[in-house]
Amino acid sequence: MLELAGIGFHYPRRDWVFRGVSCVLAAGTATAVLGPNGSGKTTLVRCAAGLLTPVEGAVHGAGPVGFVPQARGGTFAYPALDMVLMGRARQVGLFRSPSAADRAAALQAMERVGVAGLQARPFPTLSGGEQQLVLIARAIAADAPVLVLDEPATGLDLKNQARVLALLAELASDGLTLLLSTHHPDHALFLADTVLLMGPDGVQAGPAQQLLTAPALSALYGVRVSTVASGAGPGRSIITHYDRPG
Ligand SMILES: Nc1ncnc2c1ncn2[C@@H]1O[C@H](COP(=O)(O)OP(=O)(O)OP(=O)(O)O)[C@@H](O)[C@H]1O
Numbered sequence: 001m002l003e004l005a006g007i008g009f010h011y012p013r014r015d016w017v018f019r020g021v022s023c024v025l026a027a028g029t030a031t032a033v034l035g036p037n038g039s040g041k042t043t044l045v046r047c048a049a050g051l052l053t054p055v056e057g058a059v060h061g062a063g064p065v066g067f068v069p070q071a072r073g074g075t076f077a078y079p080a081l082d083m084v085l086m087g088r089a090r091q092v093g094l095f096r097s098p099s100a101a102d103r104a105a106a107l108q109a110m111e112r113v114g115v116a117g118l119q120a121r122p123f124p125t126l127s128g129g130e131q132q133l134v135l136i137a138r139a140i141a142a143d144a145p146v147l148v149l150d151e152p153a154t155g156l157d158l159k160n161q162a163r164v165l166a167l168l169a170e171l172a173s174d175g176l177t178l179l180l181s182t183h184h185p186d187h188a189l190f191l192a193d194t195v196l197l198m199g200p201d202g203v204q205a206g207p208a209q210q211l212l213t214a215p216a217l218s219a220l221y222g223v224r225v226s227t228v229a230s231g232a233g234p235g236r237s238i239i240t241h242y243d244r245p246g
Contacts (some may be wrong), residue, residue: 001027002048002065002146002177007057009043017043019056022167023196029146030168030178032188032208035198036221041181042070042150044196044203048179049148064090066094066139068149071131080126080134081119084110087138109141110134114163128155136164140171147171149180153187165190184219185225185238214238 001024008019017040025031036126046052048059049067066087078086083097084106091105092098098106110116115133118126126134132155135186139147152168153161161184168191172178182188188195199220200240204211217225223240 001025002179003060004048005058005060007044007047007054007059008038009047009052009054011043016055018198018203021057021196021203021205023194025146025177025179025194027177028172029193030172030180030191031194031196032192033181033196033198034178034183034185034188034220039115039198039200041198042144044198045148045150045179045181063146064142065146065148066142066144068135068139068147068152069204070150070154071128071135072201075124077122077124079119080121080123083123083134084119084138084141084170085139088179090142090144105143106137106141109137112140113137114160129157129160131244132156133160133164136167140167145175146177146179151176151181151183153184154184161187185212188212189236189238212238 005023007021008016010016021044023031033044035041047054049065050059051067055161060229085102088098088102088106092102107116110119113133113136115130115137118130118134122132123131131185152164156164165187168178189212190210194205195208195211197204197211197220214226217238226239227236228239229235
């Protein structure tokens with residue numbers, strides 16, 4: 001469980017990114033944050049994960065949070081398995097080496113995400129999508145009751161997007177609390193119980209099925225969007241219409 005209690009944030013000497021965001025994220029549910037580039041999704045999920053301190057309001061949570069950042073290269077050439085083992089820091093403790101059980105948990109997380117075959121590869125030599133999957137495995141290996149993911153599908157092909165969505169749905173049904181930012185309204189429709197829409201007039205929180213409508217998404221992104229019936233998830237998919245100029 002995680003609660004955002006009236007949180008607001010601005011960077012030093014900058015305008016507010018958002019204010020007054022309140023939302024209760026129950027165990028066993030997924031919450032998706034949507035909004036245009038620069039609307040504050042990363043800032044919000046970093047506040048929720050405890051990586052940034054809100055300027056006003058507070059984040060209440062019980063227990064540790066696993067965090068999946070956006071994959072952006074890597075400075076140190078650790079093997080992918082060692083990257084995932086870093087997720088076990090809480091279990092390993094300071095000044096100790098990972099146990100066989102920690103290595104088994106890391107490997108199991110990599111298998112779940114489908115990247116066990118990459119375990120010996122230096123992290124920076126992996127493709128963007130492969131790095132993203134390894135970072136997801138690292139957060140799963142942490143065994144935290146709350147998982148916060150910043151655009152987890154970025155850089156993933158369609159099959160890996162489907163794999164990650166299915167895995168996240170499974171983790172939510174296992175009882176984890178999930179919070180993710182996404183540029184894919186379809187993913188939010190499939191996965192999320194609750195959405196936070198970061199619009200120019202503030203942040204709207206509510207049930208995904210009520211807020212993810214074609215008019216609301218058209219207004220949020222400033223493009224023509226419609227919904228079609230589909231067999232997947234809640235039975236609706238989102239179509240974006242690309243207009244040629246002239
Ligand atoms: N370290 C920082 N210092 C100052 N301003 C920042 C910093 N990080 C982000 N910002 C600004 O805060 C606002 C929100 O940024 P944020 O990265 O949270 O948006 P986002 O919705 O995640 O964007 P995107 O979809 O492009 O990833 C933007 O105007 C951005 O320029």
